[in-house]
Amino acid sequence: MIQVEQLDKEFSGKKVLEDINVEFEQGKANLIIGQSGSGKTVLLKSIVGLHTIDNGTVLYDGRDFHRLKKTEQKKVRQEMGMLFQGSALFDSYNVADNVRFPLDIFTNQSKAEKMKRVAFCLDRVNLHDVEHLLPSELSGGMKKRVAIARAISMNPKYLFCDEPNSGLDPKTSVVIDDLLLELTHDFNMTTIINTHDLNSMMGIGEKIVFISKGKVEWTGNRDDLLSTKNETLHSFIYSSKILKDSSN
Numbered sequence: 001m002i003q004v005e006q007l008d009k010e011f012s013g014k015k016v017l018e019d020i021n022v023e024f025e026q027g028k029a030n031l032i033i034g035q036s037g038s039g040k041t042v043l044l045k046s047i048v049g050l051h052t053i054d055n056g057t058v059l060y061d062g063r064d065f066h067r068l069k070k071t072e073q074k075k076v077r078q079e080m081g082m083l084f085q086g087s088a089l090f091d092s093y094n095v096a097d098n099v100r101f102p103l104d105i106f107t108n109q110s111k112a113e114k115m116k117r118v119a120f121c122l123d124r125v126n127l128h129d130v131e132h133l134l135p136s137e138l139s140g141g142m143k144k145r146v147a148i149a150r151a152i153s154m155n156p157k158y159l160f161c162d163e164p165n166s167g168l169d170p171k172t173s174v175v176i177d178d179l180l181l182e183l184t185h186d187f188n189m190t191t192i193i194n195t196h197d198l199n200s201m202m203g204i205g206e207k208i209v210f211i212s213k214g215k216v217e218w219t220g221n222r223d224d225l226l227s228t229k230n231e232t233l234h235s236f237i238y239s240s241k242i243l244k245d246s247s248n
């Protein structure tokens, strides 16, 4: 579980996050949603330590991340898997080398052990016989799967995904969402996903945190979403053309 308490973040005097209090639950897909500029990315980066924070705490299963010693922080970092927008694969590395990269950096495993783990991770994301291909030889959905395989290579307790469906068609997006949910359950990870995608919210939103103007405006789940009485959330979700059309 990741608990965020009384977190504030500002840039050059401009408050971007204010008094954020929220729990991201273990074994669940926790979604952060909100309009462009509401503070989702800054929140995700503050949680993983890519931003310093001005006030508050981020507890990783009770460990106060921002106040840990560097060596302890490094341990928690190794328990994090990250899936960046656009997959962020190394173009000149083949699939196996991309997935193996965190193992090369963070472990002393033998080459055979690493290759066994790479094969396991690729199997878990349903990719077969692609180890020797370069990213340029893969479809967008396959690249995303490789990036997911890399993100789980270190058997993380926490998985962070920034807009995992960006650049994917709707059908592939659903497949990737389902895969992220399945891995979250199978590995009992605390997964946090930043998304704009209403299909994702309805499909895998086991816990949803709605951010508006740098504050937590609402929390709930996919079943609560469409019947919300929260006006800001209502106007956010019903500004989507898909929902407007289906509610007519």
Ligand SMILES: Nc1ncnc2c1ncn2[C@@H]1O[C@H](COP(=O)(O)OP(=O)(O)OP(=O)(O)O)[C@@H](O)[C@H]1O
Pocket: 011, 016, 034, 035, 036, 037, 038, 039, 040, 041, 042, 043
């Ligand atoms: N490094 C930075 N320096 C100064 N301001 C920043 C920085 N990063 C983000 N901001 C500001 O913080 C606010 C929140 O940005 P953030 O990127 O978190 O929004 P978002 O909800 O993720 O938007 P989007 O959905 O478009 O990615 C914005 O006003 C942005 O300009």
